[in-house]
Amino acid sequence: MSALTFELKHTPDQRLDLSPLVPARLDGLSRKEIEALAVNTTRTKLTVGEAFKIKGKDAENIRFEGTDERCDKIGAGLAGGAIVVEGDAGMLLGAKMKRGKIGVTGSTGVLTGASMAGGEIAVRRNVGDRAGAAAFGETMGMKGGFISIGGDAGALLGERLRRGLIMVGGTAGDYAGARMIAGTLLLKQGAGRYAGYGNRRGSLIFLEKPRNILPTYSDCGVMEFDYLRLLETWLRDQGLRIRFGARARRLMGDMAVLGKGEMLILA
Amino acid sequence: MPELKVKGVTIVETFAEAFPMVGTRVIITAPTLEWAMISARTMTGFATSVIACGAEAGIERTLSKKETPDGRPGVAVLLFTMDADKLQKQLRNRVGQCVLTSPGSACYAGLEGEKKLKLGASLRFFGDGWQMSKVIGGRRYWRIPVMGGEFVCEDKTGLTKKAVGGGNLLVLGKSHAAVLAACTRAVKAMSEMPDVITPFPGGIVRSGSKVGSQYKGQIASTNDAYCPGLKGAVKSALPLNIEAVLEIVIDGLTADAIHAAMHAGIHAIAKGGAREGVTHITAGNYGGNLGPHHFHLKEIVG
Numbered sequence: 001m002s003a004l005t006f007e008l009k010h011t012p013d014q015r016l017d018l019s020p021l022v023p024a025r026l027d028g029l030s031r032k033e034i035e036a037l038a039v040n041t042t043r044t045k046l047t048v049g050e051a052f053k054i055k056g057k058d059a060e061n062i063r064f065e066g067t068d069e070r071c072d073k074i075g076a077g078l079a080g081g082a083i084v085v086e087g088d089a090g091m092l093l094g095a096k097m098k099r100g101k102i103g104v105t106g107s108t109g110v111l112t113g114a115s116m117a118g119g120e121i122a123v124r125r126n127v128g129d130r131a132g133a134a135a136f137g138e139t140m141g142m143k144g145g146f147i148s149i150g151g152d153a154g155a156l157l158g159e160r161l162r163r164g165l166i167m168v169g170g171t172a173g174d175y176a177g178a179r180m181i182a183g184t185l186l187l188k189q190g191a192g193r194y195a196g197y198g199n200r201r202g203s204l205i206f207l208e209k210p211r212n213i214l215p216t217y218s219d220c221g222v223m224e225f226d227y228l229r230l231l232e233t234w235l236r237d238q239g240l241r242i243r244f245g246a247r248a249r250r251l252m253g254d255m256a257v258l259g260k261g262e263m264l265i266l267a
Numbered sequence: 268m269p270e271l272k273v274k275g276v277t278i279v280e281t282f283a284e285a286f287p288m289v290g291t292r293v294i295i296t297a298p299t300l301e302w303a304m305i306s307a308r309t310m311t312g313f314a315t316s317v318i319a320c321g322a323e324a325g326i327e328r329t330l331s332k333k334e335t336p337d338g339r340p341g342v343a344v345l346l347f348t349m350d351a352d353k354l355q356k357q358l359r360n361r362v363g364q365c366v367l368t369s370p371g372s373a374c375y376a377g378l379e380g381e382k383k384l385k386l387g388a389s390l391r392f393f394g395d396g397w398q399m400s401k402v403i404g405g406r407r408y409w410r411i412p413v414m415g416g417e418f419v420c421e422d423k424t425g426l427t428k429k430a431v432g433g434g435n436l437l438v439l440g441k442s443h444a445a446v447l448a449a450c451t452r453a454v455k456a457m458s459e460m461p462d463v464i465t466p467f468p469g470g471i472v473r474s475g476s477k478v479g480s481q482y483k484g485q486i487a488s489t490n491d492a493y494c495p496g497l498k499g500a501v502k503s504a505l506p507l508n509i510e511a512v513l514e515i516v517i518d519g520l521t522a523d524a525i526h527a528a529m530h531a532g533i534h535a536i537a538k539g540g541a542r543e544g545v546t547h548i549t550a551g552n553y554g555g556n557l558g559p560h561h562f563h564l565k566e567i568v569g
Contacts, residue, residue, distance in 0.1 A: 118405075144402065144405075146404075163402055164402070165403070182400070184401065201399065203399075203401070223416050223417075224416055225410075225416070225417060226296075226337055226339075226373045226416070226417060226419040227401060227408070227410050227417060227419055229337040229338055229339065230336055230337040230373075230403060230408065230419060231401075231403055232338070233335075233336060233337055233338040234336070234403045234404050237404075238404075260397070260399070262399075
């Protein structure tokens with residue numbers, strides 16, 4: 001069975017709320033019923049059928065084609081299945097998702113994977129601000145799962161992160177890992193200013209020496225971490241080509257708060 | 268009925284009587300295989316019999332760098348006891364005293380299991396507040412700061428209630444050397460089988476026991492029926508020409524694993540044939556009323 005595919009017909013004149021287009025909601029619906037679902041965010045009604053050309057049947061595998069940065073909430077609350085986005089996506093992609101996989105070939109907007117509890121998001125290009133951070137009305141950011149970002153991340157990456165792993169292939173913006181409760185950020189090409197501001201128990205792993213380190217982080221020197229070996233092995237098992245070894249400089253902080261978090265800077 | 272023989276070695280028509288146990292597997296890794304082995308050997312030391320050791324444990328096999336969670340050489344260890352509470356206590360004490368203390372070691376779950384046992388979940392307290400929990404791929408690990416760096420230990424490991432203990436083979440022969448050589452071969456063959464261990468020294472017991480004794484408080488005593496030196500004095504199970512009897516005890520995560528290991532063991536023992544000096548392969552049982560698992564040698568050989 002081929003993937004249930006939604007091809008955007010033309011640039012819509014309003015932002016779209018695509019949160020209904022998840023497997024749990026679409027399973028068992030006929031083509032007509034799917035076409036009748038509303039995706040508008042203004043008072044002007046817009047249905048799936050008006051905005052998208054639909055192909056395929058398999059509701060466990062959903063594809064979006066030609067979407068842009070105004071297509072919000074793709075895969076929000078996802079509880080299983082797979083979503084592939086050929087193109088860009090708007091805000092709240094995969095927000096509060098629990099299980100399943102979302103792959104995006106382009107870039108995504110703000111709050112990507114915000115307060116997600118599990119599953120996997122892979123964005124090939126850039127993400128906006130607050131990826132993996134706390135969604136609207138939530139007290140905690142991402143609570144589990146894995147976000148991998150091929151390009152750059154905006155500011156406040158993983159703000160109030162509770163658990164889970166966010167990997168950034170490019171650079172992260174300011175305040176990466178701000179107010180982290182726990183969890184892990186893996187930053188391949190560093191971050192902007194104030195990384196780890198207010199970090200309680202989280203880990204920020206830098207593959208390159210960061211340019212700015214908060215003065216509230218205290219140096220614990222260099223040693224080998226089996227934890228890094230474990231993480232590297234797991235990432236490689238996921239099919240990622242990454243190698244960072246086990247020797248790292250550890251700085252503990254943020255001493256302005258609990259101070260049990262860390263920066264591991266690969267040596 | 269014709270006697271069953273393999274290469275001239277008589278397979279006595281009897282069965283090994285075995286008991287249900289609870290078991291678990293942990294994986295120990297270290298910077299080198301040598302150090303993983305040291306840690307594993309220490310952890311499985313003094314674990315021959317639940318009668319006085321609290322647990323039965325052994326090294327199942329070594330693991331290559333590709334088979335371990337952290338990409339370092341490792342060793343898989345099996346641990347068995349009679350109930351889950353005892354297993355939990357033994358696991359905590361043994362990993363805490365023998366793996367945590369071993370240079371460069373890390374300890375991971377080796378079994379999914381229907382229930383879980385605490386591993387790092389209890390050892391983390393050694394970290395005195397400096398321990399860190401990390402979840403990778405849905406599994407929780409503890410990083411406990413120690414003088415050698417960090418001890419990484421998975422939060423929990425699995426437990427199986429389908430484990431079986433006390434599968435056994437008794438090997439009778441015309442010289443001690445012949446029986447020892449045959450048994451050594453059998454233990455080696457069994458060590459390559461999955462899901463089983465032979466907990467006794469080098470896998471072999473030279474002092475099989477019977478239940479009870481003439482002395483008060485002695486719950487087990489020498490199996491006089493199989494002592495070659497008592498052939499004329501007791502109701503012996505041995506022909507007059509037998510000079511030595513050695514036993515191999517097998518614990519496994521499943522009854523099938525023990526069955527397979529006994530099969531490999533019998534054929535390894537009989538490999539030297541009657542000419543080597545091994546005359547009989549038999550097994551120990553208590554009449555069949557005590558243990559629910561009966562491993563009939565005749566079926567196993569086939």
